[in-house]
Amino acid sequence: MINRSLKQLATMLANKQISSVEITSEYLKRIAQHNPEINAFITLNPEKTLAQAAAADQRIAQGNAEPLTGIPLAQKDIFCAKGWRTTCGSKMLENFIAPYDAGVIERFDAAGAVNLGKTNMDEFAMGSSNETSYFGKVQNPWDRARVPGGSSGGAAAAVAARLCAAATGTDTGGSIRQPASLCGFSGLKPTYGLVSRYGMIAFASSLDQAGPMAKSCEDMALMLNVMAGFDSRDSTSLEHEKEDYTRKLKDNSSDKPLAGLKVGLPKEYFAEGLDGAVAKVVNDAIDQYRKLGAEIVDISLPNTMLSIPVYYVLAPAEASSNLSRYDGVRYGHRASQYDDLMDMYCKSRAEGFGAEVKRRILIGTYVLSAGYYDAYYLKAQQIRRLIAQDFTEAFKQCDIIMGPAAPSTAFNAGEKVDDPVSMYLQDIYTIAVNLAGLPGMSIPAGFASSDDGKPLPVGLQIIGNYFDEARMLSVGHAYQQVTDWHTRMPEGV
Numbered sequence: 001m002i003n004r005s006l007k008q009l010a011t012m013l014a015n016k017q018i019s020s021v022e023i024t025s026e027y028l029k030r031i032a033q034h035n036p037e038i039n040a041f042i043t044l045n046p047e048k049t050l051a052q053a054a055a056a057d058q059r060i061a062q063g064n065a066e067p068l069t070g071i072p073l074a075q076k077d078i079f080c081a082k083g084w085r086t087t088c089g090s091k092m093l094e095n096f097i098a099p100y101d102a103g104v105i106e107r108f109d110a111a112g113a114v115n116l117g118k119t120n121m122d123e124f125a126m127g128s129s130n131e132t133s134y135f136g137k138v139q140n141p142w143d144r145a146r147v148p149g150g151s152s153g154g155a156a157a158a159v160a161a162r163l164c165a166a167a168t169g170t171d172t173g174g175s176i177r178q179p180a181s182l183c184g185f186s187g188l189k190p191t192y193g194l195v196s197r198y199g200m201i202a203f204a205s206s207l208d209q210a211g212p213m214a215k216s217c218e219d220m221a222l223m224l225n226v227m228a229g230f231d232s233r234d235s236t237s238l239e240h241e242k243e244d245y246t247r248k249l250k251d252n253s254s255d256k257p258l259a260g261l262k263v264g265l266p267k268e269y270f271a272e273g274l275d276g277a278v279a280k281v282v283n284d285a286i287d288q289y290r291k292l293g294a295e296i297v298d299i300s301l302p303n304t305m306l307s308i309p310v311y312y313v314l315a316p317a318e319a320s321s322n323l324s325r326y327d328g329v330r331y332g333h334r335a336s337q338y339d340d341l342m343d344m345y346c347k348s349r350a351e352g353f354g355a356e357v358k359r360r361i362l363i364g365t366y367v368l369s370a371g372y373y374d375a376y377y378l379k380a381q382q383i384r385r386l387i388a389q390d391f392t393e394a395f396k397q398c399d400i401i402m403g404p405a406a407p408s409t410a411f412n413a414g415e416k417v418d419d420p421v422s423m424y425l426q427d428i429y430t431i432a433v434n435l436a437g438l439p440g441m442s443i444p445a446g447f448a449s450s451d452d453g454k455p456l457p458v459g460l461q462i463i464g465n466y467f468d469e470a471r472m473l474s475v476g477h478a479y480q481q482v483t484d485w486h487t488r489m490p491e492g493v
């Protein structure tokens with residue numbers, strides 16, 4: 001059961017071969033067995049979860065099921081879910097029970113999906129290894145000593161270890177795609193504005209976007225069908241016409257199903273800094289695309305190297321503003337002892353935030369300060385425009401861009417925690433996509449061996465033009481029909 005696609009599960013539910021309560025119980029059992037070690041979930045609430053599953057079974061019996069009715073999903077702990085503890089991986093929100101649902105949660109509820117629990121994540125989604133979480137690190141199911149990637153590390157481990165049918169994540173600079181690459185599953189960051197940010201705890205609002213994390217492109221298409229849509233409560237939500245993201249998923253009818261597709265390879269994505277074993281896996285995947293009929297063209301995204309410095313001005317600037325709401329007054333952590341109001345603010349924030357979050361707040365307030373605004377913030381905004389223009393030019397030469405999703409395979413826990421810049425470089429191939437607001441995804445492309453011979457997953461990144469998710473998913477789907485990387489499971493789970 002745990003390797004079934006969402007479509008297969010839906011068919012089994014419709015045919016009454018299995019109930020949602022049965023599927024959900026099986027996942028809860030697996031979570032109870034593996035979560036104490038893997039630490040993928042911060043909060044579980046089996047009673048609530050099973051009540052949702054029972055309601056889904058009733059709905060199926062009444063004959064008004066939708067494709068995801070009764071399917072158990074793991075929700076990143078960045079989404080407010082009514083009555084659920086919602087921590088965003090922070091001590092600041094350790095005891096925060098959300099009084100309302102995020103837009104994404106509402107949509108899954110309306111579709112009849114079941115919420116299995118809230119997944120672990122880097123604190124306020126700041127990180128690439130899940131090691132900044134107040135709730136402890138997460139194990140990569142492929143090698144327990146290694147990180148799952150971040151910030152959606154709990155969701156990543158949960159999908160890889162089959163502790164859920166699929167999961168949600170959010171991606172501000174790579175937090176869906178990098179963990180998808182490090183844990184060997186499919187993850188998609190949609191076009192900015194396609195999925196509602198309402199009730200999704202804000203990190204860097206002009207970059208944050210929620211998306212699906214699943215076993216295959218077909219599963220992601222079904223998830224995106226539920227997630228995408230205009231929300232008037234999110235001022236940057238886009239009024240894009242409703243699409244069926246499964247509509248371009250075709251069975252490979254010939255041996256050249258992708259004839260006519262132009263795939264651009266940015267030379268900057270294959271330059272210094274890319275691990276040799278990862279490059280080999282990615283190049284093999286591109287060869288497979290050649291065999292499927294795609295035409296490969298060389299392109300350039302000349303400002304790629306500026307994307308990390310630009311991001312680490314803009315994201316902290318927005319974060320410092322977004323996180324100013326955590327002052328210990330209305331909700332969140334409040335220091336137990338303080339002298340006066342100012343002291344209460346200071347102590348509550350000093351105690352409630354971890355080191356990485358503080359680092360970002362400091363950088364953010366610095367670059368926004370009157371004396372430095374023009375030199376840093378304004379300049380970064382200008383370069384952001386140039387980075388977006390690189391993609392506009394590139395898409396004149398190709399339909400889709402491909403490259404690695406992350407520069408290396410999963411690294412050991414502890415390896416980069418004391419070196420923020422090397423941690424930041426994990427997102428070298430993903431961040432520009434967020435800065436440009438484009439959709440990007442990572443799909444499993446094979447394995448590279450670790451030093452001790454363990455297979456570690458490698459992801460292929462596929463970047464599309466604005467709102468081209470349906471085509472990206474079909475391009476990924478064509479590959480997933482001739483390869484079986486996406487069906488591989490780690491041992492020991």
Ligand code: GLN
Pocket residue numbers: 125126127128150151170171172173174175176203315427
């Ligand atoms: N790793 C990046 C950061 O630390 C991106 C995180 C994200 O996408 N949420 O900011």
